[in-house]
Amino acid sequence: MTTGVLVITEQIEGAFRKVTYEALSEGKQTAAALGCGIDALVMGDGVTAAAGLLGAYGADTVWTADDPALKEYTLDAYANVAGDLIQKIAPGVILIGATAQGKELAARLSARLSAPLAMDCVALRVEGGDVTATRPMYGGKVLVDLALAGSPKIIAVRPNAMAIRKTEGAGKVEKIAVNVGASAIRFIEKQLETEKVELTEADVIVSGGRGMGSGDFTVLEALAEALGGAVGASRSAVDEGWRPHADQVGQTGKVVSPNLYIACGISGAIQHLAGMSSSKVIVAVNKDADAPIFAKADYGIVGDIFEVVPAITEAVKKRKAQA
Numbered sequence: 001m002t003t004g005v006l007v008i009t010e011q012i013e014g015a016f017r018k019v020t021y022e023a024l025s026e027g028k029q030t031a032a033a034l035g036c037g038i039d040a041l042v043m044g045d046g047v048t049a050a051a052g053l054l055g056a057y058g059a060d061t062v063w064t065a066d067d068p069a070l071k072e073y074t075l076d077a078y079a080n081v082a083g084d085l086i087q088k089i090a091p092g093v094i095l096i097g098a099t100a101q102g103k104e105l106a107a108r109l110s111a112r113l114s115a116p117l118a119m120d121c122v123a124l125r126v127e128g129g130d131v132t133a134t135r136p137m138y139g140g141k142v143l144v145d146l147a148l149a150g151s152p153k154i155i156a157v158r159p160n161a162m163a164i165r166k167t168e169g170a171g172k173v174e175k176i177a178v179n180v181g182a183s184a185i186r187f188i189e190k191q192l193e194t195e196k197v198e199l200t201e202a203d204v205i206v207s208g209g210r211g212m213g214s215g216d217f218t219v220l221e222a223l224a225e226a227l228g229g230a231v232g233a234s235r236s237a238v239d240e241g242w243r244p245h246a247d248q249v250g251q252t253g254k255v256v257s258p259n260l261y262i263a264c265g266i267s268g269a270i271q272h273l274a275g276m277s278s279s280k281v282i283v284a285v286n287k288d289a290d291a292p293i294f295a296k297a298d299y300g301i302v303g304d305i306f307e308v309v310p311a312i313t314e315a316v317k318k319r320k321a322q323a
Ligand code: FAD
Pocket: 208, 209, 210, 211, 212, 233, 234, 235, 236, 237, 248, 249, 250, 251, 252, 253, 254, 264, 265, 266, 267, 268, 269, 270, 271, 272, 275, 285, 286, 287, 288, 291, 303, 304, 305, 306
């Protein structure tokens, strides 16, 4: 039986991740279809002011766990605080972003609550008063509908897969008592790359593979900049040391769902497709007309990256100048 939808939010330095707004917007629709309310949980230090913003994305009540002990994410502390709120409000559905942090927290909560968990979902549906979650499997080859037996149903939503919708509402903000409990984990340091567009949140990704031939990704960076996007890479490019692991797309890298994914000099191995096949539009540039990536692409250009990509960049710039 559903008693409410709870969205566990994620913020970095007080700014909510895009997937938080996506989860709230989807959660609002889900709650409306289930005929229940929607709550949000914000954990951090000095986050109460930002919490007020979430009402505009559908939250009826925003619970804030605002405490210096939550300044940096650690699994034990966040799971303890979230667990306490879940016990208090007993939601039937919990939504969380399928980010590195969200996946870890979702798994811990699932184990602790003996609750079913659907990871990396791209759509939700309400049928007969119950929630069904859809997720890609087998490297994006199939989409499966998952019925979750038990409560609360924990659903981790893939970043960039769901639409953000603002609402008229202004949710009330409630402070909760914070008890981080005992923890075996100690925060040491974090390194933030604040100038880069986060790959999982980018609308446009221009990725390069072994076909780049070297670590000089200037042509891809220029196209990404013209399109306001980010640069990604295949594992081969990362293994060569041409790009950092944070840029890797695929089974052992990041799962991305941008509006536009441009694969340059990437053959289209299943492990790469696992990370980008839910992109809305896929363009492939490859000099081998038989490269498997063309089977997945909406648009394919057979040609050399170093001729094709600069030509696209020029065309984009020209188009922008005319607009
Ligand atoms: P290649 O397969 O070597 O393809 C290079 C392509 O570039 C070719 O199609 C070629 O025609 C083209 N090309 C060459 N020169 C040019 C040019 N000048 N212009 C245009 N085209 C050109 N891979 C990932 O990407 N992400 C993962 O997360 C990942 N995880 C893995 C996990 C496991 C357990 C395993 C076993 C493998 C994983 N891989 C992953 C590796 C994967 O199997 C492939 O080896 C890898 O994706 C290939 O990278 P690539 O397409 O860049 O290179």
